[in-house]
């Protein structure tokens with residue numbers, strides 16, 4: 001079922017285009033939003049959370065339009081939002097903070113509010129910290145408290161802006177388990193820089209760059225963007241290809257095949273890096289500027305990137321212009 005409908009959404013800050021005609025439909029489950037710094041992820045999430053008004057285009061949450069005042073209230077009742085820097089009051093206890101947010105969310109009946117605060121504390125596994133002050137909570141607990149406030153009132157859409165930044169592996173795992181559970185029955189939109197989070201949690205991934213959606217598909221399809229462009233070799237590659245030495249002492253190269261290179265299974269991160277790389281090349285070609293593949297991501301130009309097309313083995317289909325485009329890649 002479609003929860004969010006976004007059509008040609010645009011937002012500028014002075015001369016900066018933060019969102020450039022974004023089209024998206026999002027439904028139940030966890031959708032990951034990936035993109036480099038400044039791609040427009042937070043701006044999109046803030047528009048969805050009704051914290052920011054777009055300049056152009058339209059937005060609907062469960063059919064309600066946040067641009068219309070009385071519908072905006074309906075949207076706000078249906079969303080939970082964990083911003084990048086939630087600024088939780090340090091001297092409040094976990095319970096009091098949630099109680100306060102519940103009042104702001106118009107849960108005015110005292111008994112119902114108490115039950116709801118207890119429910120979300122339980123959901124994020126913080127019941128035993130109800131009386132602890134926010135400043136005494138660990139980073140992971142604070143993020144879970146941030147998640148708890150977003151879950152007050154059982155919103156149908158949960159918006160999480162880079163929620164796993166700075167968490168240690170154990171806390172990140174715990175957070176992932178919570179988000180995955182939440183996504184079973186609700187729509188979760190999760191902005192992140194962590195491709196591991198996307199692989200672990202998301203059935204769908206949207207990649208943004210320069211205010212545009214440049215990929216919309218499954219994590220497997222994103223990894224597939226790098227099919228045939230990831231190599232393992234005993235010797236480091238010649239030239240300026242991006243490579244690193246793995247735990248087995250082999251050199252893992254992204255891009256053109258190095259001498260003696262054996263094809264390796266691509267990861268989501270490989271696909272993401274090559275996708276951004278090919279986009280940089282395409283943008284350069286479109287504006288007549290020399291291609292800058294490699295500059296954006298540190299990945300050396302590849303045969304596919306040099307022509308502005310990402311080549312994949314087996315699954316690729318030619319687009320209208322005859323170039324080869326991987327599934328999910330949006331031109």
Ligand SMILES: Nc1ncnc2c1ncn2[C@@H]1O[C@H](COP(=O)(O)OP(=O)(O)OP(=O)(O)O)[C@@H](O)[C@H]1O
Nearest residue numbers: 013016017018035036037038039040041042043044
């Ligand atoms: N309040 C603002 N005033 C001016 N420019 C802004 C403002 N907020 C964002 N921008 C600019 O809009 C563009 C998109 O920013 P946005 O924060 O949405 O990107 P992002 O993908 O969330 O980046 P990050 O991963 O670093 O959080 C960037 O160029 C950014 O500098």
